[in-house]
Amino acid sequence: MNKQRKIRVAVIFGGKGPEHAVSCMGGGNMLGSIDRDKYEVVPVGITRDGSWVLASDDPARLAVTGGQLPSVEAVAEPGAQVVPWADRRQPAASAPGSAPAPRDPGQSLTTSEPGRIPHLLGEVDVVLPVLHGPFGEDGTLQGLLEMAGVPYVGAGVLASAVSMDKEYMKIIFQAKGLPVGAHVVVRERDWSPEEAEGTSWSPADPERKRVLDAIAELGWPLFVKPARGGSSIGTSKASDLAQLHAAIAVARSYDPKVIIEAAIEGREIECSVLEGRDGGPPDTSLPGQLLIDGGEEFWDFEAKYLDAASGMAIPAPIPAEHQQEIRRMSAQAFEAVSCEGLARVDFFYTRQGEILINEINTIPGLSPASYFQKMWEASGLAFPDLIDRLLQTALARRSGLR
Numbered sequence: 001m002n003k004q005r006k007i008r009v010a011v012i013f014g015g016k017g018p019e020h021a022v023s024c025m026g027g028g029n030m031l032g033s034i035d036r037d038k039y040e041v042v043p044v045g046i047t048r049d050g051s052w053v054l055a056s057d058d059p060a061r062l063a064v065t066g067g068q069l070p071s072v073e074a075v076a077e078p079g080a081q082v083v084p085w086a087d088r089r090q091p092a093a094s095a096p097g098s099a100p101a102p103r104d105p106g107q108s109l110t111t112s113e114p115g116r117i118p119h120l121l122g123e124v125d126v127v128l129p130v131l132h133g134p135f136g137e138d139g140t141l142q143g144l145l146e147m148a149g150v151p152y153v154g155a156g157v158l159a160s161a162v163s164m165d166k167e168y169m170k171i172i173f174q175a176k177g178l179p180v181g182a183h184v185v186v187r188e189r190d191w192s193p194e195e196a197e198g199t200s201w202s203p204a205d206p207e208r209k210r211v212l213d214a215i216a217e218l219g220w221p222l223f224v225k226p227a228r229g230g231s232s233i234g235t236s237k238a239s240d241l242a243q244l245h246a247a248i249a250v251a252r253s254y255d256p257k258v259i260i261e262a263a264i265e266g267r268e269i270e271c272s273v274l275e276g277r278d279g280g281p282p283d284t285s286l287p288g289q290l291l292i293d294g295g296e297e298f299w300d301f302e303a304k305y306l307d308a309a310s311g312m313a314i315p316a317p318i319p320a321e322h323q324q325e326i327r328r329m330s331a332q333a334f335e336a337v338s339c340e341g342l343a344r345v346d347f348f349y350t351r352q353g354e355i356l357i358n359e360i361n362t363i364p365g366l367s368p369a370s371y372f373q374k375m376w377e378a379s380g381l382a383f384p385d386l387i388d389r390l391l392q393t394a395l396a397r398r399s400g401l402r
Contacts, residue, residue, distance in 0.1 A: 006040040009391060010124040012141070013055075013062075014045040014072035017133035018233045018254055021069035025367030026130040027055075028062025028070065033383045039391070042124060045072030046131070063368070121145075126394050127152040128387075130366055133230050134255075137363045138164035153394040154341035155362035156402070163337050163362045166227050166259045176336040178329060178357050181348065182262040184214045185227065191248060191258075215244070218262040224248055226255035230361065237263075266350035269316050271330040272364070272375040273343045274386075275393055282334045284327040285375040287347075289316035312371045314378040318349060325355060333360050340397070341390055344372050 011034070013027025014020055024045075031043055045055035053076040062070045121127065127150055129141055139161035145152045155163065162168045167185045174180055190211040215222070221239040224247035229235075234254035236247035244260075251258040272285040291311045315323055330345040337360060344364035348356045364372040373383045381389075 006038060007126065007391070007395070008040045008042065008124045009034065010042045010044050010121055010127045011130060012044045012046065012127060012136075013130040014047060015131040015133070016046065016048060016050050016135040017131075017137075018229065019132035019231045020048055020071060022231050022365060022367060023130055023132050023136070024062045024070040024072060024075075025064065026132075026365065026370070028059040029366055029368050029373075030128060030130055030387065031057060031062070032059035034387050035384050038388070044121075045076060046136075047072045047076070050135075121148065121150055125151065126391055128391065128394075129154060129363060132363055132365070133233075134164070134228055137230070137361075138228065149399060151394050151397060151399075153390045155337075155339045155343070159337045159339045160362050163339070163343075163360050164228050165257075166225065166359060167257070169337065169359060172336055173333060173357055176332065178333060178336065179355070181264050181356050181358070182218055184211065184218060184260045186211060186215075186248065186258045186260060188252075188256045191252075215260055218260065221263045222247075223261045223263060224251050225259050225261070226251045227257040227259045228255050231365070264348040264350065264356060266348045266354075266356075267316070267318075268358075269318070269326055269347040269349045269355075270312075270371055270375065271326050271345050271347070272372045272379075273330050273334045273339070273345060274376075274389065275334075275340050275342070277393075282331040282339075284330050285379040285381075286315040287318075287323055287326045287330075288312040288314040288371055288375050288378070289318070289349075290371075312374060314371075314375055316349075319353075322349070322353060322355065329355065329357060333357060337362075340402075341393060342372070 011027055011030050013023045013030075015023050017023075027043070027045070031041060034041055041057065043055040043057050045053050047053060048071070053072060055072060056075040058075065061075045064070065127145055129136060129152060131137055131141060135141070137160060139157040142152065142155065142160050143157045146157060154160075162172055166183075170180045170183065190208055221237055222244060224236050224238055224244065226234040229251075234251045236243070236250050238244040238247040248258055248260075268290040269287050270290065271287040274283045276282050289312060291313055293311070316326075326347055326349075329347070333345045334343050339360070339362055342362075342364065344361045346358040346361070348358055350356070364370065366372060373386060376386050377383060
């Protein structure tokens with residue numbers, strides 16, 4: 001009897017965006033947790049210049065070591081040649097209508113040219129993207145895989161795009177009746193380089209004055225973020241006008257569109273979500289409360305990934321009825337953006353018990369330091385089982401419009 005071959009999974013991590021290292025940490029966590037008895041894993045890294053490479057299947061090399069962040073460049077297979085659509089050897093041709101010929105275990109994927117993808121992705125059964133931010137979490141990779149007809153884990157093009165862009169995410173949440181905090185979106189035309197540098201404050205036209213007046217109504221302090229970013233990269237807290245100028249300049253170095261949010265005094269609560277089984281409603285985890293004990297003013301990149309003093313209380317120490325409301329709102333947010341697969345939804349919980357939704361992450365942090373998996377583990381779902389559920393959900397998804 002022929003032994004049934006394993007399901008072939010391409011785990012893709014790294015990427016061109018500023019969250020490259022975070023994606024590498026998540027990729028390593030996936031490589032170390034996926035069930036190798038059931039799945040054959042193809043580790044594929046995307047370098048910072050956009051090249052696709054076969055990466056080392058060694059999770060330890062994708063962890064933070066001695067304070068040093070990991071990268072795809074550091075784990076690319078040695079001796080890779082730079083050629084387009086690059087397999088060193090072509091697989092044997094398959095008969096028309098048959099499954100692709102199995103990949104020769106000795107065959108290695110070499111580096112592609114920047115902007116070109118390896119055709120090996122057409123020979124895998126499913127793709128597991130662990131890419132954060134632009135060029136991976138924003139619908140770009142999802143659109144490529146849809147065009148290629150390759151099944152993949154997670155949200156589709158629409159949900160990925162609107163959830164990546166905090167402006168449109170909040171518009172959709174508000175339209176669906178979900179409460180969000182006060183905020184102002186600042187585009188390039190609203191904030192000239194002179195204003196960004198603090199050399200001029202006088203608006204050149206009524207539209208700029210409207211934006212400046214709207215910012216003034218938010219009060220101090222403010223949080224200034226790239227509109228299409230994550231992991232708190234490029235995020236700053238501003239307590240006066242000078243700091244606001246500097247914060248906008250920092251955020252704009254990552255994204256020409258900036259979102260400015262009023263500070264909300266309260267706890268930060270998160271909840272993990274999985275697509276429901278067999279078309280059922282989304283499943284939600286126990287919510288957790290972020291704990292910052294390292295002296296940071298807010299949950300910044302260092303607190304998230306480098307500060308061992310930070311952590312999470314699971315379940316969040318809030319009344320049971322408020323835990324349930326956060327879970328209900330998490331499922332509602334998931335469906336509001338037509339999400340699929342998985343997500344993490346973040347909230348503010350005020351002293352008065354008011355719950356405000358902050359954002360949804362369609363590819364939440366998946367590194368060992370991230371809390372998506374920890375909330376599910378506290379809810380009774382082990383991480384390898386969670387990964388298996390994600391892969392099986394993706395494989396069962398019908399192709400085309402859904």
